[in-house]
Structures are given as C-alpha cells and as structure tokens.
Amino acid sequence: MKKATNIFPIFEKTVPRTYKESVLNQRAKAIWFTGLSGSGKSTIAIELEKELFKLGYFANILDGDNIRSGINQNLGFSENDRLENIIRISEISKLFVESGIITINCFVSPTEDVRDLAKNIIGDDFIEVFIDTPLHICEQRDIKGLYKRARNGDVKNFPGINSPFISPKNPDIVIKTEDRSVKELAEEILEHIIDKIIEKRC
Template sequence: MNNLTWHQTVLTQSLRSEQKSQKPCVIWFTGLSGSGKSTIANQVEQKLFQLGQHSYLLDGDNIRHGLNADLGFSAEDRVENIRRVGEVSKLFCDAGLIVLSAFISPYEADRAMVRNLMNSGEFIEVFIDTPIEECERRDPKNLYQKARAGEIKDFTGIDSPYEAPKKPEIILKTQHLTPNQAASKVIDYLMVNGNLMP
C-alpha cells in the first residue's frame, strides 16, 4: 500500500451531479429476507426513472451472482459482502448517481461502516420493518421453510441475528403499505431532502 497514490481526476462528484440535476446519495434498504426490500427498491427506481433521474439498483441476490459469488453466509462473509457493496455504492455515488442498495445487512456495525464511507447526508437508511411472522408467511423463495428444516444454516432471523436500525432515516411498515405506497414515501423523502432538483 505504501507505493499507492490516489490519482486526482478533473471531473468531480459535484460536476457529475450538476450534469444530472440531482444530489447523489445511497438509499440503503435493510430488513429481513422477504420483508420487501427488492420489491420496494425496484418501485423506487422506476419512479426515479419516470422523473428523469439517474440511478442504479444493487440487489443482494444479484451481487452474489458476480462480484460476491465467492462469499458464503458466515458472519465473516456477511461482513465482507457489505464492505464490498459499500465501496461500490460509494463509487456510484461519486459518479453522481442515486444508488439503491437492497441488502439484508443484518449487522448494525456493517451499516454504520458504509454510512461512514459517505459524505454527510449521502447515506439514507431505509428500514423495511416487517415482522418475521409476515416474512415467513410470504416466504417467496421458500427460504424460511428450508431454514426451519435445517437445510439452510446461518439464516437471518432463524439461527443468525438481525440487528434492527436504531435511527434510520425512513421506516416502512410493509404490513400497512403497498409497495407503491412505500416507494412513494422514499420519493417524498428525496424531494424534501433536496436530492431531486427541478
């Protein structure tokens, strides 16, 4: 590392943001498996697209097909999974994009680590607050059933912990909201926060 020097580029985040008429940020969707993270993040991205905004969605399952295909679900691998995604989110944010990152990210320390990578106000934590009973009832991928049967180890909420955010910027209780309503609440926050410029 001693022989590495940071190469300063001419174009800055502020110039890229101005070009796109938006304030870049990382919208971090966290919650249990089946809580609705990916569904809501997809709805938010569609709304941003319709508004002419520039965004990119990083989804937990999709990332594990490529960048993090070498990682499992041990505590150590979960930490590395979020570290890598945090760094990618930071790069996309530096490019002037609105980044939507949908990851269980069960550990509070890992989410804090990603927040600390960003400039002040760039990290927007969205807690998809869905009780585990509801997640199990939905169980779109039959993961809870497999975890209960012992076919999946280290499954969040069953034999691996989930540490709920203490002070997220947004809380979405999906038992009382449709995905479209939940996504609209995120868009409303971005409007008030000044991320979407006229």
C-alpha cells in the same frame, strides 16, 4: 491483509462529482434498504427506481442476490463473509454516488455493526431505510424457500431464524409494509428523500 504500496489513485484528476451531478440535475445519495429476507426490499427498490426515472432522476439498484451472482460470488454466509460482502458493496455504492448516481442498496445487513460499517464507508450520503415487515409475513411469502430450509436446519446463519436480525435504532426512514401497495411504499420513501436529491443551483 497487507495493503499494496504501489497504487496511485487518480480521484482528484477526474471530472468532479459536483459537475456530474449538475449534468444529471440531481444530488447523489446512497439509499440503504435494510430488513429481513422477504420484507420487500428489492420489490420496493424496483418501484422506487421507476418513480425516480419518471421524475427525470438517474438511479441504480444494487441488490444482494445480483451482487452475490457476480462480484461477490466467492463469498458465503459466515460472519466474516457477510462483513466482506458489505465492505465491497459499500465501496461500490460509494463509487456510484461519487459519479452522481442515486444508488438504492438492498441488503439484509442484520446488525448495527454491519450497517455502521456501510455508513462509515459511504459517509454523509448514506440514507438508512428500514423496511419493517414482521417475521411471520416474511415467512408467509418465503418466495425463495429460505425460511423453511432455515427452520429445517439446511440454511445456517439465517437472520431472524438461527442468526439475529437487530432492527435499526435510529433509521432515517421506517417503512411499515403491512396492508399497503408497493407503489404506496415507494411514494412514501420518495417523499422523504426528494428534498435531498434535488439539485440546488446558486
């Protein structure tokens, strides 16, 4: 696709990110949850957002289903559409981070290439969290009925069934979810990220 030549970004003229972070008393990061469908990404993200707000931090969740019901509703689940989905959401996440907001992203993002794409767009503020829930547990939950439909051949390109899910090689955080409460999982993530989001004053 040919890029437009008649655009004039004003990023350098807006209020600096550092000032926005100082007002919010935090350092913004993009916390990127990756894991199988049904692994608990959205549920844990909701709890983490609540914990952050309790501590006085301003956070926002970007969830796959929410995004696909709005800005990305024109995208399907082909390989090209999945990539476009990640490109768009990564750019949105970056805008939130540049606004000083801690942004929790919940996307299956099933391969290293897809996750690297997101990381390259967002940059050094990217924190990769692998929600490590075994496939059989995700299938037991199957709240949306997607695994059953995928096994029946009704859903194509479904990670873990008829499309690969490649676990991250070197995620910043690995969260094992078996036999643990959502609150425990959110608190573990918070322990890992708290030093990264505390606003340090000179």
